[in-house]
Amino acid sequence: MYEEVLILIVCFMTACFSIAQILKDNSIIDICWGIGFMIVAWYIHLNHPHQGSFIKLLLVTIWGLRLALYLFKRNKGKAEDWRYAEMRKAWGKKFLLYSFIKVFMLQGAIMFLISLPLLQIGNYGRNSLPIIIVGISIFCFGFIWETIADWQLMNFKSNKLNKGKLMTTGLWSLSRHPNYFGEMVVWWGIFIVSIPNGNVFISLVSPLLICFLLARVSGVPYLERRFKSHPEFSDYLKRTNKLIPDFRLLLK
Secondary structure, three states, X not given: OHHHHHHHHHHXXXXXXXXXXXXXXXXXXXXHHHHHHXXXXXXXXXXXXXXXXXXXXXXXXXXXHHHHHHHHHHHOOOXXXXXXXXXXXXXXXXXXXXXXXXXXXHHHHHHXXXXXXXXXXXXXXXXXXXXXXXXXXXXXXXXXXXXXXXXXXXXXXXXXXXXXXXXOOHHHHOEOOHHHHHHHHHHHHHHHHHHHHOOHHHHHHHHHHHHHHHHHHXXXXXXXXXXXXXXXXXXXXXXXXXXXXXXXXXXX
């Protein structure tokens, strides 16, 4: 099972890399990200169907489809995302090799590790219903939170009057990265749903890794550095939590 999924992800990422080079746009990897998890979930359910794989298939499909469509709409008609454009300049003649290894294969490896809860294929026991309900509830909260945050940001950016301004209202007034917070919660929900299916410690790698990456590596730190020089950021930083929302503000 693990080997099959790993090969599937490598093939998928290789195809994405090839398309990216034709389009000269490595940022399509962001759209491929959600689609990749959907492919893994469908592959597991079709080849090893059980109650758990079906529930996780539904959750991952809802999450992955929403994310892929959102990013497609956001990036449509635009140039390569600034992150990948910077890599293109920095890597020079080694761009193709580094793109394949450091962008597509690296994200493929991360995708495999985050998919570990999906790879647990044991059947649910009689007493599994409470934990399934808890997991789905947590997933739904994270999914709705992330969706609202993305929707608010898209509407903010679509208004020409906000050009050059920093998004600091709505969920973005509760934390500086509400979309990342929602993403983390989503994968904790999927992890909890998978607990009765197999090895808990293997599955635990998934939410811990996504939290580490978003909070310490490619998510929050990357954007915080980018907006550090923004005239509004200093005040925003002082009054707004970094990642975990300040829910007390909802009562005011």
